[in-house]
Amino acid sequence: MSQEAAAGLCLTIDLNALVGNWRRLKDLVAPAECAGVVKADAYGTGIAMTGPALFAAGCRTFFVAVPEEGAALRAALANHDPAGSAAIYVLAGFFADAAELYREARLSPVLGHFGELQSWRKWPGRDKAALHVDTGMNRLGLTLADTEALAEAGGPGPGIDLMISHLACADEPEKPLNERQRERFAHAKALLGLPRASLANSAGIHMGRAYRHELCRPGIALYGGASHPEAISDPVVTAEARILQVRTGHPGETVGYGALETLRRTTRIAILSAGYADGYLRAAGSSDMASGALVSIGGHLAPLLGRISMDLISVDVTDIPEGLALPGKTAELFGPNVDIDAVARHAGTISYELLTNLSRRAHRRYIGGVESGGPS
Incomplete structure (x- = not known):
């Protein structure tokens, strides 16, 4: 069994994108x-x-x-x-x-x-x-x-x-x-x-x-984080959380600790295996007063529901095709489809904090780079 198969949160780190970002800056600042x-x-x-x-x-x-x-x-x-x-x-x-x-x-x-x-x-x-x-x-x-x-x-x-x-x-x-x-x-x-x-x-x-x-x-x-209005930077880290369960909630019911978000329609709720213990900041959650960050499932964006827990995140997948949001599949927390800086803004912070808070509990896999015969 692979470590990835046993992890709730997987981080894919694209060393080719990292090197590409450095080379772009190298060319810009020369000599x-x-x-x-x-x-x-x-x-x-x-x-x-x-x-x-x-x-x-x-x-x-x-x-x-x-x-x-x-x-x-x-x-x-x-x-x-x-x-x-x-x-x-x-x-x-x-x-x-x-x-x-x-x-x-x-x-x-x-x-x-x-x-x-x-x-x-x-x-x-x-x-x-x-x-x-x-x-x-x-x-x-x-x-x-x-x-x-x-x-x-x-x-x-x-x-x-x-x-x-x-x-x-x-x-x-x-x-x-x-x-x-x-x-x-x-x-x-x-x-x-x-x-x-x-x-x-x-x-x-x-x-x-x-x-x-x-x-x-x-x-x-x-x-891959934003630094300046004119900066161009390719995403390096993609964070994906396993879907543990998909359940149905009803109008008037609430989601998560503190009962901060009330459902306004019959809602399919996906429960993700990640939380603030993994470095996904609690402040990025949603409430009746303010919407939270988005995730991507099968290329479709979906909003968070309620507070982020230590190990779990709730997501509204009502508008996502049922075949995409199933237990065992994954949701992108940030990466090519979800801008890490947008997630950070929902949490009232910057992408620096989000990246450096990523837990060692998350499984890391690397693509590209020296070890795989990528850029040299």
């Missing part, structure tokens, strides 16, 4: 380099498979959140990059108490404050690092005053070959903070004189050449 952001287990898609697929396509620079992720990526790349040529930057910086892991996995920290910079300089095992400058987000990074002081003190020193910052509002291109951040970043770049700089994330890539510099860092755009 700048196009990196790959693979933090949070490659946005829930599985770093052990997506990392090698991106490397085989030509990606040579990666970004992770923490050193543990970086070590996992280096291990995943071992058979494809035995020389360890890929650059892996750790966005959370330098964890001094995990210094040996940086050395073993050849990880480059992104340094964000003076204390961290000094700690890294004192470490005898240091190699390469990047410098993070905060241009208006107030998260990680040196302030512009810190950057000016660093420049006056002679610069960041040997081994630091990249400066980065992060755009706060690139998905809303009309916001004036975008231009202010671009100007501040250009000022910091001129002060420090580092050979490479990286400002543009998925959305920032579409802000124009002035935002791209020498290296771009797409994340969600690689995985």
Whole structure:
């Protein structure tokens, strides 16, 4: 018996689509380099498979959140990059108490404050690092005053070959903070004189050449999520839930916890084997006051009914041919027929959260990519 046959929720991860998205961005940003952001287990898609697929396509620079992720990526790349040529930057910086892991996995920290910079300089095992400058987000990074002081003190020193910052509002291109951040970043770049700089994330890539510099860092755009009004990205993840039962409800009856949705007609209700324990967000459900997300069954869209439970989702399949909505068949929660960003909007969130919340309980199967003789 296959693992897929025993699973309630199956995720199909299309590595060809992932690589296609990266190649499209690579061509768009040239002559700048196009990196790959693979933090949070490659946005829930599985770093052990997506990392090698991106490397085989030509990606040579990666970004992770923490050193543990970086070590996992280096291990995943071992058979494809035995020389360890890929650059892996750790966005959370330098964890001094995990210094040996940086050395073993050849990880480059992104340094964000003076204390961290000094700690890294004192470490005898240091190699390469990047410098993070905060241009208006107030998260990680040196302030512009810190950057000016660093420049006056002679610069960041040997081994630091990249400066980065992060755009706060690139998905809303009309916001004036975008231009202010671009100007501040250009000022910091001129002060420090580092050979490479990286400002543009998925959305920032579409802000124009002035935002791209020498290296771009797409994340969600690689995985099929929307990032900018002009962005094009093919779906990478298709989530399909098994239909467990189809039952009939009658007018005046309610569906699910809290009795939030009242039936207005005789209704065929399909019960799906997935829920918020699988990462399908509870807020995407439906009520008498607000409609919820849609699913697709046999190419036909159907609305959710009531609250999403831990392990179950109810769907109105009254208008779907009976032969399509049967126990043992599946419903697409998101994928080529149901836009993941539309589902996220119903849940009051973004596709980033939906992807990275996907449970390990879901069975993952991969199509395309290196292992199946796909793009290389």
